[in-house]
Amino acid sequence: MVLELQKPRPIWQIMFSTHHTDIALLYTIMSITFLFMGGALALAIRAEMFAPGPQFIADSMTYNRIFTVHGTNMIFLFILPFASAVGNYFVPIMVRYKDMAYPKLNAIAFWMIPPAAALIWLGFADFGWYGQPPYSMISAPSPAAEMWIFGLKILGVSSVLGAINFIVTILKCKHPDLPLSKVPLLGWSFLSSSLIVLVAIPTFAAALLMLLTDRLGVTGFFNPALGGDPIAYSHLFWFTFHPEVYVLVIPAIGMMYEIIPRFSRKPIFSHSSGVFAFVLLSIVSFASWAHHMFATGMSFTEKTVFMVGTLAAVPASAMHTFNFLATMWGGRAKYSTPMMWAVGGIALFFSAGAGGVVNTAMPLDFITHDSYWVVGHFHLFVFGTIAFGSFGFLYYMFPFITGRMYNELWGKVHFILVLIGAVLVFFTQHILGLYGMPRRVFDYPPFPAWIEMNQIQFVGAVLLGVGMTIFLVNIIYSSAKGKEANMEDPFGLGGKYYYPYQAKTPHHD
Amino acid sequence: MSGHSNWPEWIYIGVVVALLVWVGAESWNIERMIDHVPENAEVIKVTGQQWFWTFEHEDGTIEKGELHVKKGVPYKFEVTSKDVIHSFNIPDYVVLMDAVPGRINTVWFVPVDKGEFPIQCREFCGLLHYNMRGTLYVQDGA
Numbered sequence: 001m002v003l004e005l006q007k008p009r010p011i012w013q014i015m016f017s018t019h020h021t022d023i024a025l026l027y028t029i030m031s032i033t034f035l036f037m038g039g040a041l042a043l044a045i046r047a048e049m050f051a052p053g054p055q056f057i058a059d060s061m062t063y064n065r066i067f068t069v070h071g072t073n074m075i076f077l078f079i080l081p082f083a084s085a086v087g088n089y090f091v092p093i094m095v096r097y098k099d100m101a102y103p104k105l106n107a108i109a110f111w112m113i114p115p116a117a118a119l120i121w122l123g124f125a126d127f128g129w130y131g132q133p134p135y136s137m138i139s140a141p142s143p144a145a146e147m148w149i150f151g152l153k154i155l156g157v158s159s160v161l162g163a164i165n166f167i168v169t170i171l172k173c174k175h176p177d178l179p180l181s182k183v184p185l186l187g188w189s190f191l192s193s194s195l196i197v198l199v200a201i202p203t204f205a206a207a208l209l210m211l212l213t214d215r216l217g218v219t220g221f222f223n224p225a226l227g228g229d230p231i232a233y234s235h236l237f238w239f240t241f242h243p244e245v246y247v248l249v250i251p252a253i254g255m256m257y258e259i260i261p262r263f264s265r266k267p268i269f270s271h272s273s274g275v276f277a278f279v280l281l282s283i284v285s286f287a288s289w290a291h292h293m294f295a296t297g298m299s300f301t302e303k304t305v306f307m308v309g310t311l312a313a314v315p316a317s318a319m320h321t322f323n324f325l326a327t328m329w330g331g332r333a334k335y336s337t338p339m340m341w342a343v344g345g346i347a348l349f350f351s352a353g354a355g356g357v358v359n360t361a362m363p364l365d366f367i368t369h370d371s372y373w374v375v376g377h378f379h380l381f382v383f384g385t386i387a388f389g390s391f392g393f394l395y396y397m398f399p400f401i402t403g404r405m406y407n408e409l410w411g412k413v414h415f416i417l418v419l420i421g422a423v424l425v426f427f428t429q430h431i432l433g434l435y436g437m438p439r440r441v442f443d444y445p446p447f448p449a450w451i452e453m454n455q456i457q458f459v460g461a462v463l464l465g466v467g468m469t470i471f472l473v474n475i476i477y478s479s480a481k482g483k484e485a486n487m488e489d490p491f492g493l494g495g496k497y498y499y500p501y502q503a504k505t506p507h508h509d
Numbered sequence: 510m511s512g513h514s515n516w517p518e519w520i521y522i523g524v525v526v527a528l529l530v531w532v533g534a535e536s537w538n539i540e541r542m543i544d545h546v547p548e549n550a551e552v553i554k555v556t557g558q559q560w561f562w563t564f565e566h567e568d569g570t571i572e573k574g575e576l577h578v579k580k581g582v583p584y585k586f587e588v589t590s591k592d593v594i595h596s597f598n599i600p601d602y603v604v605l606m607d608a609v610p611g612r613i614n615t616v617w618f619v620p621v622d623k624g625e626f627p628i629q630c631r632e633f634c635g636l637l638h639y640n641m642r643g644t645l646y647v648q649d650g651a
Binding site for chain 1: 593631
């Protein structure tokens with residue numbers, strides 16, 4: 001246990017520690033804090049959009065800044081650090097090594113993030129998390145834009161350092177008796193996502209630098225007046241960020257691979273299918289980036305190539321879904337809080353993927369592109385899959401980390417409120433997109449259908465806010481005053497709790 | 510390898526792949542037709558700038574914020590921008606094409622219904638992106 005609030009360690013011992021469990025704790029606390037800060041921005045967005053006309057946000061510049069920081073924060077300061085938390089804690093345990101390969105580098109990679117976060121939050125840029133030129137080059141105010149650029153540069157370096165650490169730990173530091181093929185799927189998820197990071201991130205690092213020098217007037221990479229092309233940025237950006245979305249989702253799938261077999265009291269249907277699917281997804285994720293750019297004036301051949309590249313990734317994701325369902329089939333499932341989150345996450349993962357197939361069907365993209373459909377689609381991934389998997393895993397590991405149990409009833413209440421809220425917000429957004437409402441808009445004309453759907457979303461957002469508040473109170477209270485957990489089997493599943501290698505496959509009685 | 514039969518997984522993957530191939534083939538077919546601009550299309554030059562649309566007809570007429578077209582006539586839009594990226598969008602007719610400075614993108618349509626239809630911007634372009642709107646008027650052909 002790393003968080004024993006009844007026997008506190010001095011705070012600076014944790015802060016200066018290079019031990020993987022302490023760094024994991026730091027990542028957890030930081031990422032959950034940013035989750036709530038970003039969530040507050042989201043609530044502000046949905047409240048503002050309740051009806052046409054300004055509600056309480058005075059002007060569109062403020063609104064544009066809010067959605068920019070919301071998106072940037074959620075991806076870089078919640079999802080990625082939370083995955084790092086899980087990886088840092090469990091990868092050394094899973095490969096039976098004493099720590100990460102480079103403990104000091106690990107600490108450095110963590111501590112780069114707070115200054116980068118400060119740059120992003122204090123800058124409060126206004127150009128959307130893509131940073132697309134020419135707007136981000138000629139129209140976006142200083143110093144917000146430069147602070148965003150530097151913040152993201154630092155975060156990119158942190159990601160790469162973390163990726164190096166995971167890859168070396170898994171490949172080079174694993175126990176000699178443990179073949180790579182027997183490393184748990186959660187471990188494989190960190191290997192895959194780290195390899196993607198190494199290949200994908202440098203391209204965006206280049207794009208950031210080019211954007212900065214363009215802003216300074218030194219270069220004209222993206223400036224047509226100087227012979228450049230704004231679409232070049234789009235290619236560089238999406239070459240990184242399409243694979244990056246797989247970096248975001250793959251660890252969450254890995255977390256579900258921990259929860260589903262354990263709570264189904266049945267082994268994974270096919271460990272090797274899971275490995276194959278992760279590796280295939282990592283490779284194919286690089287073949288689809290320009291599906292984000294179908295409306296930029298690409299040729300028919302270009303669009304076809306990227307449609308095929310996108311479709312090619314779907315079977316790999318489908319393999320994971322099959323693996324989960326086949327694992328549950330014939331098992332003796334216990335629907336404790338972690339299992340509810342994992343199963344809910346699978347259902348929303350499937351919905352997100354189905355919507356994605358619509359987007360990649362070239363002609364259909366011209367209906368959905370840059371509308372609220374897209375907003376609903378990606379939120380079903382980042383919230384419906386990744387956050388759901390993350391919450392489930394956090395509940396699952398709560399006894400491991402704190403030695404106490406969270407309140408099970410309130411955990412289930414959290415799930416129900418958030419599931420209903422997520423459906424009300426994100427499924428409605430799909431329909432709103434089909435009705436033509438663009439994204440990134442401060443206000444909208446008083447079309448009755450648009451007003452209705454925005455109001456439904458607001459109700460959903462309130463449910464999300466209430467559910468998440470219950471979650472925060474539950475985990476904080478329980479870590480100090482929760483009932484002490486039965487560390488052998490805190491969830492009463494029958495079979496040892498401690499993963500990964502101390503427990504054999506969970507047994508049916 | 511797990512010690513049980515794998516055939517359900519293979520069947521499942523087969524079904525998934527077949528579905529995706531069907532989606533891909535249909536999309537390829539339809540997009541091929543959409544990408545082919547009719548020869549007799551009347552050209553309208555569309556220029557987006559912060560934060561309004563300008564339309565120039567073949568005969569030199571300029572319209573700002575409003576576009577008048579004739580029912581049943583194919584029109585080809587040549588879309589560009591004067592400053593940042595915008596996106597020309599008539600949602601009711603699924604007309605959508607980015608307005609990028611330094612290049613001209615092409616999209617076409619045939620308005621088949623008389624009436625008034627919204628025109629909007631579909632790419633974030635700053636302060637008044639949300640209000641970069643216009644109206645398409647489809648009238649009986651001359």
